[in-house]
Amino acid sequence: xxxxxxxxxxxCAEGRAANLPCNHSTISGNEYVYWYRQIxxxxxxxxxxxxxxxxxxxxxxxxxxxxxxxxxxxxxxATLRDTAVYYCIVRVHGDSNYQLIWGAGTKLIIKx
Amino acid sequence: xxxxxxxxxNKVTEKGKDVELRCDPISGHTALYWYRQSLxxxxxxxxxxxxxxxxxxxxxxxxxxxxERTGGSVSTLTIQRTQQEDxxxxxxxxxxxxxxxxxEQFFGPGTRLTVL
Numbered sequence: 001x002x003x004x005x006x007x008x009x010x011x012c013a014e015g016r017a018a019n020l021p022c023n024h025s026t027i028s029g030n031e032y033v034y035w036y037r038q039i040x041x042x043x044x045x046x047x048x049x050x051x052x053x054x055x056x057x058x059x060x061x062x063x064x065x066x067x068x069x070x071x072x073x074x075x076x077x078a079t080l081r082d083t084a085v086y087y088c089i090v091r092v093h094g095d096s097n098y099q100l101i102w103g104a105g106t107k108l109i110i111k112x
Numbered sequence: 113x114x115x116x117x118x119x120x121x122n123k124v125t126e127k128g129k130d131v132e133l134r135c136d137p138i139s140g141h142t143a144l145y146w147y148r149q150s151l152x153x154x155x156x157x158x159x160x161x162x163x164x165x166x167x168x169x170x171x172x173x174x175x176x177x178x179x180e181r182t183g184g185s186v187s188t189l190t191i192q193r194t195q196q197e198d199x200x201x202x203x204x205x206x207x208x209x210x211x212x213x214x215x216e217q218f219f220g221p222g223t224r225l226t227v228l
Contacts, residue, residue: 043116043203043219044155087154100217102147102154 003027003090009107018075020106022088025069032091033064034100035073037084044087047073078110114138116220118204124226125194133189133223137206144187145207145217146179148200155203161187194227201225 005023012018024033032051036044048055048062050071055062061074075082087105117136125131137144143162147155158171161181172178176194181187191198201224205217 043205043221044217045219046216049216100157102156104154
């Protein structure tokens with residue numbers, strides 16, 4: 001089972017910031033939070049990842065709460081091309097197997 | 113540079129037939145992953161390779177599924193005696209090195225398998 005919970009869908013107006021929440025209340029100290037997105041009929045695309053600190057790159061910002069039980073992906077100025085399913089994933093460490101366990105994600109629809 | 117490629121892009125087969133799906137990872141990537149995705153669902157992890165070795169095959173759905181990788185590059189996923197429930201998009205990804213704590217996976221476009 002996925003270790004994260006996300007809302008199934010969200011809308012956001014074009015040009016506004018899109019804030020996508022994720023709960024990962026059972027995360028352990030050495031597990032990273034990853035975000036990927038999947039545009040229709042394409043393979044997933046890496047966005048950002050983090051452990052404890054907030055992270056920012058050219059695509060998005062990742063805000064992780066101090067207790068690490070939740071995080072928020074922020075797309076600062078959403079465009080229509082950001083319409084996709086966004087997956088929040090916790091990297092599971094089992095023996096030597098670093099799996100990414102995927103949930104159903106959040107379908108983000110950017111509206112003009 | 114070239115990304116991850118998969119072939120065929122679409123495969124329609126009859127129940128009971130064997131199919132072989134191919135993945136060409138990014139050059140120099142030592143880790144390779146197979147996932148499948150049913151319609152409207154998230155990704156289901158199947159197997160990963162570090163080099164030519166697959167340390168854990170427990171994610172494969174049944175013994176009809178097998179995968180191999182040769183030369184640390186191309187990988188094939190084989191499904192024997194296909195069943196209708198095998199219908200899905202099969203995605204391949206590669207990453208630079210499996211043991212890195214940072215593990216950005218680059219995905220291919222997938223193979224859409226339909227079993228009639």
